Amino acid sequence: MTYCFYICVCLCLVIFQTTIIPHISLFNNFYDLLVPFIIYLGLFRSARESIPFILVLGFLMDNLSGAPFGLYVTTYFWLFIIVKLVIRYLHARNNILLLFIVAAGVLMENIIFIASVSIQGPDLQFSAITIRTVIFQILWAVCTGFFFLIFFNHIHKKLEKWFNEIIAEKTKII
Amino acid sequence: MIVVNIIILSVNGSRYSSYGSGRIAIFFIAPLQKTVNQSVQFLKNIWSHYFFLVSVAKENDNLKKAINHAIDKNNKYREIEISNFRLRNLLNFRKTMPNRVLVAKVIGRDRSPWFKTIIIDKGKSDGIEKGLPVVVPEGIAGQIIDVSCNYSKVLLIIDQNSAVDVLVQRTRDRGLVKGQSDGRCLANYVLRKHDIKVGDTVISSGLDGVFPKGLRVGYISEIVKRNSGMFQEVTVTPYMDFEKLEEILVVLDPPKHDFVSEQ
DSSP states (O other): OHHHHHHHHHHHHHHIIIIIGGGOGGGTTOOOTHHHHHHHHHHHSOHHHHHHHHHHHHHHHHHHSSSOTTHHHHHHHHHHHHHHHHHHHSOTTOHHHHHHHHHHHHHHHHHHHHHHHHHHOTTOOOOHHHHHHHHHHHHHHHHHHHHHHHHHHHHHHHHHHHHHHHHHHHHHHO | OHHHHHHHHHHHHHSOOOTTHHHHHHHHHHHHHHHHHHHHHHHHHHHHHHHHHHHHHHHHHHHHHHHHHHHHHHHHHHHHHHHHHHHHHHHHHHHHOSSOEEEEEEEEEOOOSSOOEEEESOOGGGTOOTTOEEEETTEEEEEEEEEOSSOEEEEETTSTTOEEEEEETTTOOEEEEEEOTTSOEEEEEEETTSOOOTTOEEEEOSTTSSSOTTOEEEEEEEEEOOSSSSEEEEEEEOSSOGGGOOEEEEESSOOOOOOOOOO
8 A cells, every 4th residue: 555655656756747847937947856755755654664665766767867877776765864864863743854854855866966977077067057956946845845745744644544444444344 | 327427437538637636646656656666676677687697697607618618729729830830840851861760759858957868759669779869950859878669768969978979060170069967068179270160050970870960969159268278168059949849850770880990
């Protein structure tokens, strides 16, 4: 059930961000929508349950993107680990944490990407447009990341409750 | 009595006379009549207007639907017109190409600002192979880097991992165009002594073994000559807007170069 939920959400997010978002000029500088999902997994779900899915998700994104193979797996995996380390010291439901953690995640993803691109071509020049894109992504993440986290958590809880009720009813019938 | 009554009626019938009682009756009854009549009229008006408004509202709804339908239809026609223009352009370009080409539709894009790839709706089953060049009427678009049964991934020339061997059309000077993160390209290895100017068209040289010779890559938008160094820094801006790419052509039989030396 949980994995079904993860698969559905991620498919929707991947398709949404690769097919619909490019047509909406307002979202030209929108961040990777899978980042809030990875952070949600890090904040609210167990490592044993999440890590296999994160690896599969990273693999999928590596295949869809033009990034060097393994970059998304690396990014998502380390993002998840860092979130797990952060919530060791900070309360996971702290609203201020939720407000900025997605932005921090987006920044981290971009730093890993920059590092990867720099390794490939040390003579690379980062243009003002790229820097501006990253800044806009972070601003978008600050404005919307919190809502994504709340939304994922809410939907997942509802689905779990619904699923448990169905199972309880079935066991009663038996 | 009947006879007397008939006589009185016949006498009164010949000339109208109410003997003043009519005025009194009117004085008392008429205001009531007026009030009642006005009330009835008022109710009648409300009644008729209520139904009228309902019918108007219904008519309004129908008209709104019709307008929306017409707008939708108009939009579809406009979209068809635009895509017709685009496809005609593509077809005309296709006719000018000596190579066999396949039209494909862009169905997905990489959202990352660091990597510029697109997904197209043609794959192995359509004859596409890894490494084939992708072109559009405005010039070179990229290269196939991954192929599945029905879909392929294209690395655009503005990606940092992309490189195209080019010539400046006017002077025939060579260089190597590489993608930059800002959607433009940088022409590397253009010697300082070469007399190139801003606005010069850059075309593919065909020497990279991937792209056919003579296809447009872009135009020179900036030249920086440092005090030292062998080369000049040349910025090339592609003619097309890669954000607006919708259909592309995959060259199925690019020129092949045999690089094996004969011994």
